[in-house]
Amino acid sequence: MISNYRKRIALERIEILFNEAKRAMKLKKPELAKRYIELARKIGMRCNVKIPSQYKTKFCKKCNVYLIPSKNCKIKLDSKKHLIKITCLECGNIKIFRYKK
């Protein structure tokens, strides 16, 4: 059983790693960003912590790339169905999210 304390620490680490990934992208180091995301996801899996929703749209589940709209991903909105379709331009993987009105 994983304690809430450990989960909280894991969540903090995930947040830090995503911030680092963002910074790495700014420094034009996408490979580094990828490694931070891989690590964040591993921590999440090991500690049974979900990736916070604000980060879910920021990486590709398939190739772990940090997604930046109009740079390495395409975003399409379907306002009728309230869906966001994000296409990773690195590997072509498509993620679909539901958003609230």
Ligand SMILES: [Zn+2]
């Ligand atoms: Zn991808």
